[in-house]
Structure formats: structure tokens, C-alpha cells
Amino acid sequence: MSTSSRIFVALDYADAKQALALVDQLNPQLCGLKVGKELFTAAGPEFVKELVARDFDVFLDLKFHDIPNTVAKAVKAAAELGVWMVNVHAVGGRRMLEAAKAALADYPKPPLLIAVTVLTSMTDDDLHETGIEVNAAEQVLRLADLAKQAGLDGVVCSAQEANMLQQACGQDFVLVTPGIRPQGSDQGDQRRVMTPEQAAQQGIQVLVIGRPITQAEQPAAALKAIHVSLTA
Numbered sequence: 001m002s003t004s005s006r007i008f009v010a011l012d013y014a015d016a017k018q019a020l021a022l023v024d025q026l027n028p029q030l031c032g033l034k035v036g037k038e039l040f041t042a043a044g045p046e047f048v049k050e051l052v053a054r055d056f057d058v059f060l061d062l063k064f065h066d067i068p069n070t071v072a073k074a075v076k077a078a079a080e081l082g083v084w085m086v087n088v089h090a091v092g093g094r095r096m097l098e099a100a101k102a103a104l105a106d107y108p109k110p111p112l113l114i115a116v117t118v119l120t121s122m123t124d125d126d127l128h129e130t131g132i133e134v135n136a137a138e139q140v141l142r143l144a145d146l147a148k149q150a151g152l153d154g155v156v157c158s159a160q161e162a163n164m165l166q167q168a169c170g171q172d173f174v175l176v177t178p179g180i181r182p183q184g185s186d187q188g189d190q191r192r193v194m195t196p197e198q199a200a201q202q203g204i205q206v207l208v209i210g211r212p213i214t215q216a217e218q219p220a221a222a223l224k225a226i227h228v229s230l231t232a
């Protein structure tokens with residue numbers, strides 16, 4: 001299989017030292033890096049700048065969700081760090097999404113702005129408990145449509161929804177899919193999952209993979225094995 005899907009390694013580590021132990025072994029031509037809430041809270045913006053300085057494309061996964069003014073300013077602060085992609089929660093609503101988009105208008109090369117639809121850890125039942133009566137796929141579609149109307153570049157969804165979203169939002173709408181699990185690996189708290197090979201076959205642009213790499217005995221080798229499985 002040959003693929004244009006890019007892997008972003010989720011650097012879900014407790015501190016910069018542990019994260020750099022893996023980053024030192026990675027090639028920015030072969031993968032991007034995702035910094036989420038744990039590492040950003042521990043290591044801060046300086047760590048993100050360090051990854052950018054090492055030529056990695058960085059996905060700042062802080063999932064901003066607040067009033068429009070606050071989210072717009074947070075997105076702008078992310079752009080100042082030089083990240084490649086930043087995200088917000090689509091459930092923040094149209095005005096919040098539009099404010100986030102507008103905050104990037106003056107950047108010659110802004111980060112991709114992506115909206116989280118339904119977390120890949122959630123099932124239909126989890127959604128129903130929060131008062132949402134439709135199933136996960138319907139909610140993903142509704143929020144992706146809203147994100148597209150607001151001018152965002154794409155969404156975070158599960159690979160299981162990729163086909164539906166490609167038809168509804170077009171091939172240029174960027175799909176970012178966590179919940180990627182190589183055959184036989186532990187699902188953990190993820191629920192709407194797919195293997196890297198199946199996800200790449202769908203033509204998904206960004207595959208986010210964390211624990212199957214970071215918790216492996218040899219993380220760099222685990223990443224390489226996934227790359228090989230995608231290019232075989």
C-alpha cells in the first residue's frame with residue numbers, strides 16, 4: 001500500500017525530558033508531533049518552540065473551548081508559536097469557530113485550524129448521557145458541517161467516519177484521526193478505533209498515534225514498523 005497519510009506522534013509524556021528522549025530519535029521528514037494537554041501544561045510554550053526549531057510540524061492539541069474572544073486570542077497565541085496545526089472544540093458553536101478563524105486572518109502562513117467533533121473515546125451511549133440524542137456519526141457530521149461553514153480547514157474525528165465526511169465535506173477538508181490502533185494493540189480508553197492500514201486506505205490526511213508508539217518497549221522501532229506497514 002502506498003499512502004499520503006502522515007503520522008503525528010502524540011507526545012503524551014509527563015515532562016520535556018521524557019518527550020525529548022523519543023524526539024531525538026525521530027526524523028521531521030517522516031512524522032509530525034502532537035503536543036497535548038499533559039505535556040503542554042508541564043513543559044509549556046518553550047518546549048513547543050523547541051520542536052518547531054527542530055523542523056517538526058507541530059499539532060498543538062489543546063482543544064480550545066471557551067467564549068469567542070478567549071478562543072480567538074488562544075488561537076493567535078498558538079500561531080505565534082509557529083505550530084502547523086491547532087484545534088478548537090466544534091461544540092463551542094459558530095461564533096466561536098468564526099472568531100478563531102478570523103484571529104488567523106493576518107498570518108501569511110497560518111496554522112491549519114481544525115475542530116474536534118466527537119472524541120474518539122466516546123460511544124453513542126456516552127453521547128446520550130450528555131443529552132445528545134443522535135448517534136456519534138450523526139453528531140460528527142453535524143459538527144463537521146458547522147466547522148466547514150465557519151471556514152475551518154478540517155476536523156478531528158474517528159477514522160470510522162472518514163468516508164462519510166469525505167463525501168459530505170469534500171476531499172480537501174482535512175481529516176485528523178486519533179483512535180488508531182495497530183492490529184492486536186491495546187485499545188485502552190479509545191472506542192471508535194481503526195488500524196493504521198485501514199485508516200490510510202481511506203485517504204485520511206493525518207493519523208494521530210500515541211500509546212502504541214510511546215508505550216512500546218522501543219518507540220522509534222514501533223513507529224518505523226507502522227510506517228513500513230503503510231508503505232508495503
Ligand SMILES: O=c1ccn([C@@H]2O[C@H](COP(=O)(O)O)[C@@H](O)[C@H]2O)c(=O)[nH]1
Binds near residue numbers: 120212
Ligand atoms: O477525539 C480525540 C481527540 C484527541 N485525541 C488525542 O489523541 C491522542 C491519542 O493517543 P493514543 O495514545 O493513541 O490513544 C491523545 O493525545 C488524545 O488526547 C484523541 O485520542 N481523541
